[in-house]
Amino acid sequence: MILSERYLKKNQFKDLDDFIKNLEYIVPDHFNFGYDVVDEYARLEPDKLALVWANDQGMHQNFTFADIKKYSDQTASYFQSLGIGRGDKVMLILKRRFEFWFSIIALHKLGAVCIPATHLLMKKDIIYRNNAASIKAIVAVGEPNVLEQIDLAMSESPTVMRKISVGPEVPDGWSDFNSGIAHAPTFIRPEEPTQNADTSLLYFTSGTTGNPKMVAHDFTYPIGHITTASFWHNVQENGLHLTVADTGWGKAVWGKLYGQWFAGCAVLVYDHEKFSPSDMLDLIGKYKVTSFCAPPTVYRFMIREDMSKYDLSSLKYCTVAGEPLNAEVYNRFLKLTGIRLMEGFGQTETVLAIATFPWMEPKPGSMGIPNPTYDIRLEHPEGRLCEEGEIGEIVIRTDKKLPVGIFKEYYREPERTASVWYEGYYHTGDLAWRDEDGYFWFVGRLDDVIKSSGYRIGPFEVESALMEHPAVVECAVTAAPDEIRGQVVKASIVLAPEYRPGSDMLVKEIQEHVKHTTAPYKYPRIIEFVTELPKTISGKIRRIEIRNKDTR
Numbered sequence: 001m002i003l004s005e006r007y008l009k010k011n012q013f014k015d016l017d018d019f020i021k022n023l024e025y026i027v028p029d030h031f032n033f034g035y036d037v038v039d040e041y042a043r044l045e046p047d048k049l050a051l052v053w054a055n056d057q058g059m060h061q062n063f064t065f066a067d068i069k070k071y072s073d074q075t076a077s078y079f080q081s082l083g084i085g086r087g088d089k090v091m092l093i094l095k096r097r098f099e100f101w102f103s104i105i106a107l108h109k110l111g112a113v114c115i116p117a118t119h120l121l122m123k124k125d126i127i128y129r130n131n132a133a134s135i136k137a138i139v140a141v142g143e144p145n146v147l148e149q150i151d152l153a154m155s156e157s158p159t160v161m162r163k164i165s166v167g168p169e170v171p172d173g174w175s176d177f178n179s180g181i182a183h184a185p186t187f188i189r190p191e192e193p194t195q196n197a198d199t200s201l202l203y204f205t206s207g208t209t210g211n212p213k214m215v216a217h218d219f220t221y222p223i224g225h226i227t228t229a230s231f232w233h234n235v236q237e238n239g240l241h242l243t244v245a246d247t248g249w250g251k252a253v254w255g256k257l258y259g260q261w262f263a264g265c266a267v268l269v270y271d272h273e274k275f276s277p278s279d280m281l282d283l284i285g286k287y288k289v290t291s292f293c294a295p296p297t298v299y300r301f302m303i304r305e306d307m308s309k310y311d312l313s314s315l316k317y318c319t320v321a322g323e324p325l326n327a328e329v330y331n332r333f334l335k336l337t338g339i340r341l342m343e344g345f346g347q348t349e350t351v352l353a354i355a356t357f358p359w360m361e362p363k364p365g366s367m368g369i370p371n372p373t374y375d376i377r378l379e380h381p382e383g384r385l386c387e388e389g390e391i392g393e394i395v396i397r398t399d400k401k402l403p404v405g406i407f408k409e410y411y412r413e414p415e416r417t418a419s420v421w422y423e424g425y426y427h428t429g430d431l432a433w434r435d436e437d438g439y440f441w442f443v444g445r446l447d448d449v450i451k452s453s454g455y456r457i458g459p460f461e462v463e464s465a466l467m468e469h470p471a472v473v474e475c476a477v478t479a480a481p482d483e484i485r486g487q488v489v490k491a492s493i494v495l496a497p498e499y500r501p502g503s504d505m506l507v508k509e510i511q512e513h514v515k516h517t518t519a520p521y522k523y524p525r526i527i528e529f530v531t532e533l534p535k536t537i538s539g540k541i542r543r544i545e546i547r548n549k550d551t552r
Contacts, residue, residue, distance in 0.1 A: 001044050002237050003037055004226045004262040016359035019231070023372040025223055025404050030193045033222045034072060034108035037261055042069035050261060052240060052287055053098045055271035056279070061098065068101060075099075075106035077184035082137065082162050082175070086111035086190065089133045089202065092247065093117050093140040093150070096271040099166040099177060100247045101257070103139055108219070109187075111194040115202045118248030119143070120537055123152040129204055130157035133214060133411065137162035139177065142169040196220050202411055203250050205348040206536035214411035215250075215348045222258035224351035224405020227371055229259025232344050232355045234317040237264040239290035242283070244275075244298050250348040251321075255293050265291075277301040285311035295322035296329060299341065303332045312337060319344055324442050324460050328468055330364035343367050345442065347428060350374075351405030353396070354440050365464065366439040367432070374403050378434055379425075391433045391443050391456055399424025431458060448543050450479040452487045457522050459543070465517035466491055466524075469510055471499040476533050476541045480526050480550045491524035492533060492546055501529030 005011045007026050013019040028036075041048055046066035054060035063071075084090060090112055094100040100116075107114040115133060119141060126149060129135065135157070140146050142165040150163060151173070166177040194200075200219045204212040233255065235241045243255025256267045268287055272279070281302060284292065292315060299320060315337065321344045330341050344355035345367040353376065356368035370376035377385055378392035386392035396406065398421070406426060410416045420427045431443040443449065443458030450457040459477035466475045474494040479487040493510070495501060507527045514523040534545040 001041075001048075002262075002264045003040060004230055004259075004264075007223050007226060007262070013359075016357065019357065019359065020369075020372045023227065023231075025226070025373065027196070027220055027223060027404060029196070031196055031220055031223065032108055032111075032194050033219070033258065034105045035189075037222070038065060038072065038105055039069050041065035041261070041264075048264065049238070049240075049266040051098065051101060052266060052268045053271065054268070054283070054287070055096075056273060063098065063101075068105065071102040071181065072105035072109065073187035074181040074184045075102040076109045077187040078177075078180040079106055079110060079112070079137075080187075081180070081184065082164075084110065084112055084137055084162075086192070086194075087113065087198075088136045089113045089115055091115040091117050091129065091133075091135050091138045093119050093121070093138065093146060094166065094247055095119050095141050096247060096269050097141055097166055098269065098271075099139070100252075102181070104253075104257070108194075108200060109189070111190060111192075111198060113199050113202055115204070116248055116250075116252065117204065118246060118537060119146050120248075121149060123149050125537065126150055126153035127156045128211060130160055132204075132211075133202055134159045136160065137164060139164045139166065141165075142167040142174075144169065147171060147174070194219050197408070199408065199411070201253070203348045205250070206540060213416065214413070216408040216411040217405075218408050221351070221405055222253075222262070224373070224403070225254060225259035226262050227259070227373065228254055228344075228346075228352040229265065230263050231357055232342065232352050233259070233291050233293055233319050234342075234358050235260055235263050235265040235291050236316070239265045239316075240268050240287060240314075241265050241291045242268040242270070242287075242289045242293070244280070244294040254346070254351070275301075277305050281305060281307065281310040281312070284315055285313075288314035290314055291317040291319075293319040293321070296320055296325050297322075299329050299333055300326075303329060303336060307336045315339065318342070321345065324365045324367075324464050326464055326467055327364040330362070345430075345440075347430075349407040349426070349428075350396070353394070353428075363435075363437075363439050366435070366441050368440065369438050370440070373405075375400070377425075378432060378440075379427075386434065388434055388436055391431055391449075391458070393446060394428045394430045394432050394440075395425040396428065397425055445543075448478070450477075450487050450489055452479075452482070452489065453485045453521070455521055457489060461518055462489060462491065462514060462522050462524065465514045465522075466493065466510065468517060469513045471495055471506060471510065474533060476543055476546060477524065478543045478546045478550070480547075482525075488525040489522060490526040490528065490546075490550065492528045492530050494532060495529055 009024040042065045050065045051063040165174045170176045201217040203215045206212045245251035320341045342356040346353045354367040356362045375397035432440045462477040476492045480490040482488040534542040
């Protein structure tokens with residue numbers, strides 16, 4: 001049984017053209033993922049595997065859909081006893097603990113608003129979130145560094161009524177999650193159903209400027225991820241999917257929850273502290289992972305391993321997102337595994353927007369083509385639509401039909417919402433160009449594009465070329481002011497340990513490498529070797545910080 005079939009007008013597609021023309025969702029009047037997917041699987045196939053949890057201490061635990069229903073009901077009942085109900089905001093800081101799945105499903109069932117957050121937040125970050133969203137309760141992993149920062153924020157967080165720890169530590173002033181759900185009364189489903197337009201999720205997404213935006217999604221948002229899992233991740237019913245992501249980021253619900261469970265595929269959650277490519281490869285073989293998704297960096301580390309030592313026979317399909325994929329990584333992974341890496345693109349504000357779908361031949365570095373349920377255009381700076389090869393902003397048309405999975409608004413920020421959503425289009429702020437086959441190629445953020453001597457240069461293409469050089473571990477490409485050219489390309493580079501900065505010969509070598517890898521006019525005229533790059537809490541490079549330093 002695959003429940004996603006209930007929400008698609010057509011389930012099987014003979015080719016790409018059929019898929020593009022006929023992919024369409026069926027959205028019921030009152031959809032709630034907790035009841036309509038989790039509880040429905042628990043009713044129809046209670047023993048169907050939903051979640052495999054393992055940690056880096058050798059522990060593991062399997063959860064069926066019957067288990068997820070049981071624990072999410074207990075959690076919902078416990079939350080009710082604490083006064084949490086419809087519309088209340090609850091922040092989850094749970095890393096990769098399985099209690100995240102109990103809690104988010106419980107909050108959906110209550111009609112409450114779930115706010116996933118990273119354990120890396122400091123006092124000031126927590127205070128900002130608590131007050132910006134009027135958070136009522138926080139459920140957190142019981143680790144000293146996490147609990148301490150939350151406690152420090154409480155004196156300036158008047159709306160927070162409850163602090164709940166899932167352990168191992170439960171200090172004074174904190175409620176014990178495990179004791180609470182163990183003693184919770186039988187869950188009574190709220191009489192008033194959730195409305196599709198109600199807010200179910202709030203994500204604080206860190207931009208490269210200013211405070212994080214609060215991206216609000218409604219209760220139909222999970223339906224949009226059917227395409228993510230079924231037609232991009234290409235998950236199998238009764239398979240096991242692994243996405244590398246922490247629950248504090250939007251990628252977790254992309255790859256560890258909604259679409260996979262719609263498709264009847266279990267998810268593997270690896271609860272670990274430090275990434276190890278060998279551990280990840282071991283995990284794929286040990287648990288017989290059938291589909292895998294990770295950012296290009298993870299694949300870069302994996303192909304450096306002796307992959308012949310690992311049993312990857314179960315692995316059928318691999319996807320990649322987060323940054324453009326380097327052709328060298330693509331080709332090496334294909335040679336070692338026989339599996340093509342299929343790229344995809346989306347934002348916290350959307351579901352999968354552009355992707356390389358199963359019927360397509362991938363072009364390494366290209367995002368693919370638009371999700372057929374999204375009407376995506378490229379808008380030229382002059383306001384017209386772009387021709388082939390022209391760089392433009394990715395915009396999503398919303399005046400004729402609001403696509404399933406697009407965000408509601410930036411919560412409590414109507415002006416910010418209006419600044420990106422106007423005249424019938426959502427303006428993503430991301431730039432791309434389209435080739436003769438309709439494939440989209442990412443260029444960069446609107447604010448990051450470099451204008452030099454009449455050329456428009458996207459930082460990601462230059463960064464991709466730089467990353468092919470063995471001396472480069474990490475890099476950021478920005479615009480530096482120049483009296484003659486207006487702007488020139490600057491590269492801030494973190495070197496590999498075996499290379500030393502200060503060598504004019506190395507600078508020349510890197511510049512020549514870029515000239516031969518991409519167009520000669522795109523090479524970095526300025527190269528600065530740094531020990532680290534400025535980043536947001538979510539790991540995005542703050543190019544604005546580098547630019548501001550150069551214009552002082």
